[in-house]
Amino acid sequence: MSKQLHLNAFLMSTGHHEASWRLPESDPFANTSVEHYQKLAQLAERGLFDSIFFADSPVLFGDVGRRPAGSLEPTVLLTAIAAVTSRIGLIATASTTYNEPYNLARRFASVDHVSGGRAGWNVVTTAGPEAALNFNLSDQPSHAERYERAAEFLEVAYQLWDSWQDDAAVADKSEGVWAVQERVVPIDHSGRHFQVRGPLNLPRSPQGHPLIVQAGSSEDGKGLAARYAEAVFTAQQTLEDAQDFYQDLKGRAVALGRDPSTIKILPGIVPVIGSTVEEAQRLEHQLDSLIRPEYARLQLARTLRVSPEDLPLDQQLPADLPDEDEIEGAKSRYTLIVTLARRENLTVRELIGRLGGGRGHRTFTGTPEQVADAIQHWFEAGAADGFNVMPPVLPSGLTTFVDEVIPILQARGLFRTSYTGTTLRDHYGLPRPAGRTPSLQEATA
Amino acid sequence: MSKQLHLNAFLMSTGHHEASWRLPESDPFANTSVEHYQKLAQLAERGLFDSIFFADSPVLFGDVGRRPAGSLEPTVLLTAIAAVTSRIGLIATASTTYNEPYNLARRFASVDHVSGGRAGWNVVTTAGPEAALNFNLSDQPSHAERYERAAEFLEVAYQLWDSWQDDAAVADKSEGVWAVQERVVPIDHSGRHFQVRGPLNLPRSPQGHPLIVQAGSSEDGKGLAARYAEAVFTAQQTLEDAQDFYQDLKGRAVALGRDPSTIKILPGIVPVIGSTVEEAQRLEHQLDSLIRPEYARLQLARTLRVSPEDLPLDQQLPADLPDEDEIEGAKSRYTLIVTLARRENLTVRELIGRLGGGRGHRTFTGTPEQVADAIQHWFEAGAADGFNVMPPVLPSGLTTFVDEVIPILQARGLFRTSYTGTTLRDHYGLPRPAGRTPSLQEATA
Ligand SMILES: Cc1cc2nc3c(=O)[nH]c(=O)nc-3n(C[C@H](O)[C@H](O)[C@H](O)COP(=O)(O)O)c2cc1C
Ligand SMILES: Cc1cc2nc3c(=O)[nH]c(=O)nc-3n(C[C@H](O)[C@H](O)[C@H](O)COP(=O)(O)O)c2cc1C
Numbered sequence: 001m002s003k004q005l006h007l008n009a010f011l012m013s014t015g016h017h018e019a020s021w022r023l024p025e026s027d028p029f030a031n032t033s034v035e036h037y038q039k040l041a042q043l044a045e046r047g048l049f050d051s052i053f054f055a056d057s058p059v060l061f062g063d064v065g066r067r068p069a070g071s072l073e074p075t076v077l078l079t080a081i082a083a084v085t086s087r088i089g090l091i092a093t094a095s096t097t098y099n100e101p102y103n104l105a106r107r108f109a110s111v112d113h114v115s116g117g118r119a120g121w122n123v124v125t126t127a128g129p130e131a132a133l134n135f136n137l138s139d140q141p142s143h144a145e146r147y148e149r150a151a152e153f154l155e156v157a158y159q160l161w162d163s164w165q166d167d168a169a170v171a172d173k174s175e176g177v178w179a180v181q182e183r184v185v186p187i188d189h190s191g192r193h194f195q196v197r198g199p200l201n202l203p204r205s206p207q208g209h210p211l212i213v214q215a216g217s218s219e220d221g222k223g224l225a226a227r228y229a230e231a232v233f234t235a236q237q238t239l240e241d242a243q244d245f246y247q248d249l250k251g252r253a254v255a256l257g258r259d260p261s262t263i264k265i266l267p268g269i270v271p272v273i274g275s276t277v278e279e280a281q282r283l284e285h286q287l288d289s290l291i292r293p294e295y296a297r298l299q300l301a302r303t304l305r306v307s308p309e310d311l312p313l314d315q316q317l318p319a320d321l322p323d324e325d326e327i328e329g330a331k332s333r334y335t336l337i338v339t340l341a342r343r344e345n346l347t348v349r350e351l352i353g354r355l356g357g358g359r360g361h362r363t364f365t366g367t368p369e370q371v372a373d374a375i376q377h378w379f380e381a382g383a384a385d386g387f388n389v390m391p392p393v394l395p396s397g398l399t400t401f402v403d404e405v406i407p408i409l410q411a412r413g414l415f416r417t418s419y420t421g422t423t424l425r426d427h428y429g430l431p432r433p434a435g436r437t438p439s440l441q442e443a444t445a
Numbered sequence: 446m447s448k449q450l451h452l453n454a455f456l457m458s459t460g461h462h463e464a465s466w467r468l469p470e471s472d473p474f475a476n477t478s479v480e481h482y483q484k485l486a487q488l489a490e491r492g493l494f495d496s497i498f499f500a501d502s503p504v505l506f507g508d509v510g511r512r513p514a515g516s517l518e519p520t521v522l523l524t525a526i527a528a529v530t531s532r533i534g535l536i537a538t539a540s541t542t543y544n545e546p547y548n549l550a551r552r553f554a555s556v557d558h559v560s561g562g563r564a565g566w567n568v569v570t571t572a573g574p575e576a577a578l579n580f581n582l583s584d585q586p587s588h589a590e591r592y593e594r595a596a597e598f599l600e601v602a603y604q605l606w607d608s609w610q611d612d613a614a615v616a617d618k619s620e621g622v623w624a625v626q627e628r629v630v631p632i633d634h635s636g637r638h639f640q641v642r643g644p645l646n647l648p649r650s651p652q653g654h655p656l657i658v659q660a661g662s663s664e665d666g667k668g669l670a671a672r673y674a675e676a677v678f679t680a681q682q683t684l685e686d687a688q689d690f691y692q693d694l695k696g697r698a699v700a701l702g703r704d705p706s707t708i709k710i711l712p713g714i715v716p717v718i719g720s721t722v723e724e725a726q727r728l729e730h731q732l733d734s735l736i737r738p739e740y741a742r743l744q745l746a747r748t749l750r751v752s753p754e755d756l757p758l759d760q761q762l763p764a765d766l767p768d769e770d771e772i773e774g775a776k777s778r779y780t781l782i783v784t785l786a787r788r789e790n791l792t793v794r795e796l797i798g799r800l801g802g803g804r805g806h807r808t809f810t811g812t813p814e815q816v817a818d819a820i821q822h823w824f825e826a827g828a829a830d831g832f833n834v835m836p837p838v839l840p841s842g843l844t845t846f847v848d849e850v851i852p853i854l855q856a857r858g859l860f861r862t863s864y865t866g867t868t869l870r871d872h873y874g875l876p877r878p879a880g881r882t883p884s885l886q887e888a889t890a
Contacts, residue, residue: 019621021616021623022618022621024618028616028618028623029614029616032558032647032648034524034527034528034558034559038528057646058547058548058551059646060629060644060645060646061646064624064625064626065622065623065624065626066623067623068614069623069624069629069646070609070646071646071647072555072558072559072647073548073551073555073647075521076523076524076552076555076556079521079522079524079525079528080524080525080528080559082525083483083524083528084528098548099545099548100543100580102503102543102580103503103544106503106518107521110517110521110522113479113517114517114521130642133640133642134642134643135545135547135641136639136640137640138640168509169473169474169509169513171466171473173466173468173469173471173473176467176510177510178473178511178512178513179509179510179514180509180510181509181510184509184514195578195581195582195583196579197575197578197579199505200505200515201502201504201505201506201516202477202516202518203514203515
């Protein structure tokens, strides 16, 4: 069997294209509909996807006129989905900047228990000053500070997840001993950001701990990913950029003593699919024509930290934009957008069109065969271990992908024809992490 | 139709009796089993209970030898249960001391959306120094400080829940306007504990906001309940105490301008049921004989803030225990235990037996008819609007209650014979709270 590719379905209300909600087929209240997401997850499971994924940020971001705004908190959404699926992995985003490690480690361990070992956590640091204002702060902590906190947050979480040995609970009914006290150990963590005594108030979960996913592509983001991530989401516009990123990240992991196959790299792809090229292009144009550029320009101005008036729709970006160094928000997103605009000499209007489909992710428009080709090409050219599939319209874009693209990938021997395991780690081919070894006392007893 | 009583099923692993897990029938790993809780919820729904309820604390409390320890985080458990039920209310405990209002308001609003309006939040301040050590603190904030924070926490939460007008999302596809910006309003809260800008990143939920439940019975606890609670859980050992508590709390609510019928008071009851009195007593004795008193004594010593050696099993409590005033943990629980021991001149061993069933809640042992009588008596004597039913063994204790006690209460006209509404508020007979009125600008436009 040739090397297998991994597919994650990135789910978002009516789809990733910002105007998708305006299509006649779309339910504009899909963003708060659990049934919508349950059906999408069942569809992705029918397609044998490794996992589904929800983004998140603890702030209402941007203009509520533009598109369905507000979303269900993803961990509570995941367990509602777990109840109606049995195999597919379930990944939620949560912020290390605006949560406490004890609460979040406990919640993800709970999702792992509830789902029978299908939980994943997309660890993000939450860019932008807006979220900070919901958490007693007047501005976001600096980019460096956020990533430093994220690393310590993860160190605490790992210790909590391992604070129960796998064999702690013995459930000895006749002696009346439910668990062995010495196998449930305080962590006594004391660091720059956190003092946490532990142990966790939950036995070790089916996967040991949730799959760790990371999605920041700045220098600090790649550093965090290289050390901790088991899967990485990333936005890459060109094959070359994607190859560079892939090499870079695998190299960093190796330098830290990791086996590079234990970190799966999944660039985003927004597949705009038609049964002919013309049909696919018609769909793309229909969607783009429904964008209201004034909303998108507002958002672009926010990302670039300029005022909207500095971005006339039919001119190119101003020449004097700041360097990535000066950006305290989402550094890699910033650079991607500026690079894309400059490389292709795009006007603001054109840039908005290019970002409307996938906010900087690669849009690919074509037939199912061409989409499969595009996936295979990057996969075999060392740019990806799989893809973060971002349908422009939901559910129809996912239905088409499952019914028409997946069978081609299967026929080419690139993708599974049935699930072979039951946990998210099984799907990604990653081992269950060992927990703590039995305490010395016991070992010598 | 006579006044209807309300029933909440308080679910906890293998049951409320601390030795229940040792019975042959019990699954000792029920505490981490979503299927266990899904079945219990379906059973309670078959019995037409108003709601189910999970306690919680962000700390591993006590000895893991004693009984199944650690529990699934209740909000993620609730949505997994929502997926397999359709009517029953879903109440989770969460701490105002160890959470941030933005995150928690968002999570409960999400549960309300996911469940179609069935969410409730048991607002607790989390007693005891242990939890504090998991959250960067060396001791708990004082009792007064915790309750002050709780009140401000709730004020922030209400504002966030109301930050979207009910009619904010218009989903105008042809104009490309999803929501009206002026109907989604920042809250700009700035208080002693919290600065929160808002608005919430989620449209207003089916119930407007989750049902607010409160479970602290100290002076401060009653103050918080009188102002905010829509349902109140409480531990009361005697009819007189329960009547006093009922009068007191309703009176406080009236003094604050509330209609007393909008605050439902639900004392706990641990029904130990047998088809004859002897059978019920046999079950009780069987359970009590399975208690290992050394564990329970340790816990009692912690609650009383003395050392275990100060509590010889066959002597009464030491004479020189502190006053409630000096307790910074769970004040009302402390007083209840000491009062019970002194009133009945119990030895430590006897006290442990009495607390083993329901940790201070009223245990009632008898036939289904007698249990129904006990419920009716307190209900009609002005001691309760309903009960927090705490089966000593699960699932069997709940099955018996549903199959044998509920039909008696129904035959007496005291309890519903079908659900008449779809939301948790409907079941408790409480109106959906009005949200913000449309902004002045709009009203005059
Ligand atoms: C597919 C994908 C999904 C992402 N989802 C989120 C998200 O849900 N929440 C979030 O704060 N950041 C998310 N990010 C990361 C941000 O885009 C940004 O990269 C991150 O906040 C930090 O960025 P930096 O390391 O590039 O500065 C995602 C990134 C990618 C590629
Ligand atoms: C039925 C019931 C359930 C309760 N559940 C919890 C709980 O899950 N977590 C918690 O911290 N306190 C819970 N409490 C409240 C505590 O027992 C205690 O009363 C509270 O922490 C503050 O107490 P005070 O106001 O009496 O000092 C519950 C109380 C009752 C009566």
